[in-house]
Amino acid sequence: MLDTLGQQMPFVKMQGSGNDFVVIDNRDRRVPVEAMADWAKAVCRRAFGIGADGIFFLENPPADRPGVDFIWHFYNADGSRAEMCGNGSRCAARLAYLLGIAPARHVIGTDAGPVRAEVLDSGRVKVQLTPAKDARLDIALPAADKTLRAHFVNTGVPHTVIFVDDVAKVDLPDLGRTVRYHETFRPKGTNANFAQVVDKQTMLLRTYERGVEAETYACGTGASAAVYLSHKLGLTGPEVNVTTSGGEQLTISVDGDNVFLAGAATVTFTGDLLLESVGLKL
Numbered sequence: 129m130l131d132t133l134g135q136q137m138p139f140v141k142m143q144g145s146g147n148d149f150v151v152i153d154n155r156d157r158r159v160p161v162e163a164m165a166d167w168a169k170a171v172c173r174r175a176f177g178i179g180a181d182g183i184f185f186l187e188n189p190p191a192d193r194p195g196v197d198f199i200w201h202f203y204n205a206d207g208s209r210a211e212m213c214g215n216g217s218r219c220a221a222r223l224a225y226l227l228g229i230a231p232a233r234h235v236i237g238t239d240a241g242p243v244r245a246e247v248l249d250s251g252r253v254k255v256q257l258t259p260a261k262d263a264r265l266d267i268a269l270p271a272a273d274k275t276l277r278a279h280f281v282n283t284g285v286p287h288t289v290i291f292v293d294d295v296a297k298v299d300l301p302d303l304g305r306t307v308r309y310h311e312t313f314r315p316k317g318t319n320a321n322f323a324q325v326v327d328k329q330t331m332l333l334r335t336y337e338r339g340v341e342a343e344t345y346a347c348g349t350g351a352s353a354a355v356y357l358s359h360k361l362g363l364t365g366p367e368v369n370v371t372t373s374g375g376e377q378l379t380i381s382v383d384g385d386n387v388f389l390a391g392a393a394t395v396t397f398t399g400d401l402l403l404e405s406v407g408l409k410l
C-alpha cells in the first residue's frame with residue numbers, strides 16, 4: 129500500500145542527550161550535495177516534516193579522504209551546513225557501528241576534520257573533537273543594558289560561553305539571540321552558551337544554537353567549549369559532568385587542546401519519508 133504513495137526515503141531518527149537528528153544513509157548518493165540544504169529545511173521542520181535540530185547524510189569516504197571510515201554532510205535545521213556537531217557525531221558513530229559500516233573504534237570525516245569515535249557497550253559513545261582553537265578569554269560584550277564577560281573557542285564550530293550564577297534565570301531566547309548575532313563574532317556568528325559551575329566536576333549548561341536559532345536540549349560542542357574554557361579559567365578540573373537542558377549528562381574531558389565528549393546516543397525510530405509530503409523529489 130505504501131508503495132502507491134509515491135517516492136520514499138528511508139531514514140533513522142536519533143537523539144544525543146535530546147539534540148535530535150534525521151540520518152540518511154546516502155552511500156548510494158541518491159541525494160546530491162547541492163540538494164541537501166533544501167532537504168534539511170524541509171525534513172527538519174517541526175510538525176510539517178519529520179522535525180529535528182539537524183540532518184546528516186552518511187557516505188563512503190572519497191579516495192582523497194584517507195584515514196576515515198565514512199564521511200558525513202551535516203546540516204542545521206535552517207539549511208546551513210555546519211563544520212561539525214558533537215552530539216551528531218556520537219549518533220553517527222553509534223549508527224555506523226550498528227549498521228556494520230564501521231567497527232566500534234573508527235574515524236568520521238567531517239568538514240572540521242577527522243573525529244575519532246568509540247562506541248561503548250552501554251549505548252554511550254565517546255568522541256575526540258577536532259583540537260580546540262581560536263580561544264579568547266575575557267571578551268567585554270556590550271549586550272542590552274549591561275556588559276557581559278564572555279569567552280570564545282572553536283570546538284569544531286564557534287562557541288561563546290558566559291558563566292552565570294543560575295542558568296535557570298537566563299532569558300535564553302533573548303540573550304541567546306543577542307550573543308548569537310553579536311557584531312563581535314561576525315561574519316560566521318557563534319553558538320551562545322550559558323554555564324553554571326556547580327563544583328570542580330559539575331556544570332549546568334544551556335545553549336542557543338546557531339542554525340537551529342533556538343535553545344536545544346543539548347549541544348555537544350557547546351558543552352565541550354564550556355568545559356575547555358572553565359578549565360582554562362581555573363573554574364573546574366579537566367573532567368566535568370555537564371547536565372544540559374534535556375536533563376541528560378555529557379562527560380567532557382580536556383587534555384590541552386584535545387577535548388573528549390561522551391554521552392548516550394539513541395536510535396529513536398526508523399521510517400520512510402514520503403518525499404512529496406515535504407516538497408522534495410529525487
Ligand SMILES: N[C@H](CCC[C@H](N)C(=O)O)C(=O)O
Pocket residue numbers: 147204209210211212213214215216285286319337338339340346347348349350
Ligand atoms: N548548530 C551548530 C552545529 C551543531 C552543534 C551541536 N548540535 C553539537 O552537538 O555540537 C552550529 O552550526 O554551529
